[in-house]
Amino acid sequence: MPELIINDENWLQHVAPVINGQQVSRGFSMRDYYNFPPASFDGSQSWDDHDLELIPRDAWDDLAADMERTKSRLSDIRMQSGPNGSYIPSLDQNGQGFCWAYSTTGAVMLMRAVQNLPYKRLSPHAVACKIYNFQDRGAWGALSLDFIRKNGVPDVDYWPEKSMSRQYDKTETWDNAKQYRAAEGWLDLDVEAYDANMIEAQIVTCLLNRIPVIHDFAWWSHSVVCMDYVVGNGRRILNSWTDSYGDKGMAVITGSKIKPMGACAVRSVVA
Amino acid sequence: MKTILLFLFLFLPQDQLKVIQTESTAQSSTTTTVTESLLIGQHKTDEVVSIKTSPVASKPVVILAINTQAPKLRLKSKTCKPVQVGSNEYAVTEAGTHTIDILGLGVIDGELFFEELEVIVKVGGVIPDPVDPDDPYPPPTPPIDPDPPIKDPGLRVLMVYESQDLPIMSADQKLIFFSTRLRDYLNDNCVLSDVTKTREWRIFDQDIEFPINCDSVWCNVMERPRASIPWIVISNGMTGFEGPLPRNVEDTITLINQYK
Numbered sequence: 230m231p232e233l234i235i236n237d238e239n240w241l242q243h244v245a246p247v248i249n250g251q252q253v254s255r256g257f258s259m260r261d262y263y264n265f266p267p268a269s270f271d272g273s274q275s276w277d278d279h280d281l282e283l284i285p286r287d288a289w290d291d292l293a294a295d296m297e298r299t300k301s302r303l304s305d306i307r308m309q310s311g312p313n314g315s316y317i318p319s320l321d322q323n324g325q326g327f328c329w330a331y332s333t334t335g336a337v338m339l340m341r342a343v344q345n346l347p348y349k350r351l352s353p354h355a356v357a358c359k360i361y362n363f364q365d366r367g368a369w370g371a372l373s374l375d376f377i378r379k380n381g382v383p384d385v386d387y388w389p390e391k392s393m394s395r396q397y398d399k400t401e402t403w404d405n406a407k408q409y410r411a412a413e414g415w416l417d418l419d420v421e422a423y424d425a426n427m428i429e430a431q432i433v434t435c436l437l438n439r440i441p442v443i444h445d446f447a448w449w450s451h452s453v454v455c456m457d458y459v460v461g462n463g464r465r466i467l468n469s470w471t472d473s474y475g476d477k478g479m480a481v482i483t484g485s486k487i488k489p490m491g492a493c494a495v496r497s498v499v500a
Numbered sequence: 501m502k503t504i505l506l507f508l509f510l511f512l513p514q515d516q517l518k519v520i521q522t523e524s525t526a527q528s529s530t531t532t533t534v535t536e537s538l539l540i541g542q543h544k545t546d547e548v549v550s551i552k553t554s555p556v557a558s559k560p561v562v563i564l565a566i567n568t569q570a571p572k573l574r575l576k577s578k579t580c581k582p583v584q585v586g587s588n589e590y591a592v593t594e595a596g597t598h599t600i601d602i603l604g605l606g607v608i609d610g611e612l613f614f615e616e617l618e619v620i621v622k623v624g625g626v627i628p629d630p631v632d633p634d635d636p637y638p639p640p641t642p643p644i645d646p647d648p649p650i651k652d653p654g655l656r657v658l659m660v661y662e663s664q665d666l667p668i669m670s671a672d673q674k675l676i677f678f679s680t681r682l683r684d685y686l687n688d689n690c691v692l693s694d695v696t697k698t699r700e701w702r703i704f705d706q707d708i709e710f711p712i713n714c715d716s717v718w719c720n721v722m723e724r725p726r727a728s729i730p731w732i733v734i735s736n737g738m739t740g741f742e743g744p745l746p747r748n749v750e751d752t753i754t755l756i757n758q759y760k
Contacts, residue, residue: 281664282667292671296678299675299680300679301675301678301680306683309680309687344702345701345703346702347697348698412708434667438663439678499709499710499711500702500704500708500709
């Protein structure tokens with residue numbers, strides 16, 4: 230299937246498509262920067278607090294082309310790290326506006342694949358249900374990543390996919406979730422900062438180092454995990470609208486729509 | 501083997517920072533306290549600082565006890581992670597020679613001051629032969645380790661890196677972690693875990709967290725000393741190799757092939 234490209238001309242038709250006969254759900258809502266300023270979460274870091282060296286802009290395309298040639302992108306790793314050596318299937322949030330928990334959970338699953346930890350399908354509904362007391366509410370990626378750093382996200386054996394039932398909210402479930410935690414030191418990027426070019430460079434530096442970056446898009450009212458920098462300043466994202474969306478759940482965003490309203494990155498997960 | 505080196509390169513403006521270093525090994529269960537530290541501006545400290553809580557470690561450990569009035573201390577190193585074990589006391593467990601930057605910040609008599617020290621410590625343990633400075637990567641013909649790092653049968657590979665160093669690593673070496681070619685090779689050759697149904701190879705940040713009381717193969721092998729980062733551990737249950745990560749995918753495959 231040809232890759233789905235979202236650009237400045239066609240973006241409107243891709244905001245809320247119908248997939249498998251169902252209108253998709255989203256759920257991003259603006260971050261409360263007053264109560265949750267950048268890097269205010271325990272265990273998070275701002276860019277200035279760590280030593281990841283920025284990759285100069287003029288090197289981006291060459292590096293991306295090389296990663297494509299050597300099949301060493303996050304999307305390549307995804308394609309061989311799923312059940313029985315197949316690809317990691319897309320998550321499916323549809324029904325609730327919990328994209329902000331699905332994007333971060335997707336990033337955790339990708340980092341587990343990078344480390345070759347056993348594949349397990351995780352249940353982001355558990356995270357969103359716990360944060361908002363089982364209400365279907367919108368939020369932003371960093372809020373769920375903070376929760377996943379502290380508590381983890383259970384696998385689907387302990388919290389079935391898309392379940393809103395309180396019966397799964399029990400000790401065994403959260404004991405299971407502990408093995409699927411984001412590690413300390415996740416990056417809470419300050420997209421409100423005055424220098425938009427700097428933020429873009431931080432995001433691309435993460436992607437070129439195979440660090441997945443959660444993107445909260447205002448134009449889309451949606452949060453997704455970004456896997457790759459694509460030659461020509463594109464972003465390959467992994468959505469949470471099943472494999473029926475785009476190419477096995479992936480699409481490429483280009484033009485002005487690449488700029489997120491919020492961004493955070495998972496640098497490591499617990500073993 | 502016990503070896504201790506201590507150099508202080510910079511000391512501002514007073515003698516408030518003094519570093520005392522001790523080392524212990526599991527074999528002897530004893531602790532040697534260093535009572536002399538060389539300081540720029542002072543030839544020797546004449547006071548003896550004893551470490552009251554002597555560590556009993558399962559492997560060589562260096563304790564840095566820092567005499568300072570500074571209320572805030574920050575220790576940073578590219579090759580080890582000093583862990584605070586007491587008031588102004590930090591333990592270094594990673595084998596090898598490490599450069600540690602110590603920064604003290606504080607206010608004395610209403611004046612803001614800061615002090616910096618660069619300390620080089622050497623922690624004993626299993627340290628590979630010194631490498632040729634012109635060729636810091638090992639040739640793919642390492643000596644066979646008679647004591648394999650992993651006792652379980654079957655080929656297992658662990659690669660350890662520091663995520664903050666990724667941007668400064670060479671593209672060829674970084675490719676070892678991410679290329680599908682090496683991943684395919686490892687999937688084809690490493691043993692399949694009966695428990696996790698996953699091929700037994702991992703790529704970990706050196707600071708990776710494990711569950712409390714973890715006793716898995718990977719927890720145990722991460723406890724083993726490493727002389728540098730990035731690092732590779734290969735074992736087939738009978739023989740194995742531990743050393744610096746080769747320079748590219750080809751050399752890595754050649755190295756692992758010797759233990760298949």
